Amino acid sequence: GAVVSQHPSRVICKSGTSVKIECRSLDFQATTMFWYRQFPKQSLMLMATSNEGSKATYEQGVEKDKFLINHASLTLSTLTVTSAHPEDSSFYICSAAGASGYSYNEQFFGPGTRLTVL
Amino acid sequence: AQRVTQPEKLLSVFKGAPVELKCNYSYSGSPELFWYVQYSRQRLQLLLRHISRESIKGFTADLNKGETSFHLKKPFAQEEDSAMYYCALSQTGANNLFFGTGTRLTVIP
Numbered sequence: 195g196a197v198v199s200q201h202p203s204r205v206i207c208k209s210g211t212s213v214k215i216e217c218r219s220l221d222f223q224a225t226t227m228f229w230y231r232q233f234p235k236q237s238l239m240l241m242a243t244s245n246e247g248s249k250a251t252y253e254q255g256v257e258k259d260k261f262l263i264n265h266a267s268l269t270l271s272t273l274t275v276t277s278a279h280p281e282d283s284s285f286y287i288c289s290a291a292g293a294s295g296y297s298y299n300e301q302f303f304g305p306g307t308r309l310t311v312l
Numbered sequence: 313a314q315r316v317t318q319p320e321k322l323l324s325v326f327k328g329a330p331v332e333l334k335c336n337y338s339y340s341g342s343p344e345l346f347w348y349v350q351y352s353r354q355r356l357q358l359l360l361r362h363i364s365r366e367s368i369k370g371f372t373a374d375l376n377k378g379e380t381s382f383h384l385k386k387p388f389a390q391e392e393d394s395a396m397y398y399c400a401l402s403q404t405g406a407n408n409l410f411f412g413t414g415t416r417l418t419v420i421p
Contacts, residue, residue, distance in 0.1 A: 228409070236413065
């Protein structure tokens with residue numbers, strides 16, 4: 195149990211367009227979802243934390259108008275990269291916490307989405 | 313502010329040899345520490361957490377508050393242990409995670 199999916203797995207877009215990435219908890223209701231960014235050969239950087247039905251909490255240095263997060267239900271969170279530019283190219287990973295039978299802070303990770311902005 | 317440091321980016325050991333992946337942290341509160349592992353072409357997954365005091369796949373990690381360390385150890389490395397290992401910290405009462413930069417472990421046959 196406690197599976198998290200992401201869609202799409204890869205996306206290539208032109209500079210200036212917006213891209214939406216979905217994160218779903220498939221077999222549990224996630225009280226909290228997290229979005230991370232990972233640069234090549236670097237660590238995961240927490241971008242934001244989102245709770246269902248409330249505004250996301252962004253980490254310092256992350257532009258909330260650039261990276262829009264919506265957490266409309268207990269099983270779905272979306273990250274929209276608005277007006278994407280080449281420097282936004284990265285690997286975006288989501289995770290979810292709150293699975294029944296697990297510790298409240300145990301996070302289950304999605305497979306990631308590779309974004310390439312041309 | 314919290315910080316997790318993994319001083320080794322790469323670590324190679326021979327099969328059967330002991331392995332230790334280092335992790336140090338800084339945090340003013342009482343943290344919860346984790347080790348996550350990412351095998352080739354797989355997603356990140358929890359290996360162990362300090363409050364569980366478990367041995368998972370032969371790995372153990374002890375939280376040393378005096379040295380602010382949470383090193384991961386295994387007495388006899390196996391080839392299947394080759395992976396990327398991340399140390400992570402969760403703040404008191406929170407469910408967010410802050411990761412170290414990771415250590416790529418290669419076990420040489």
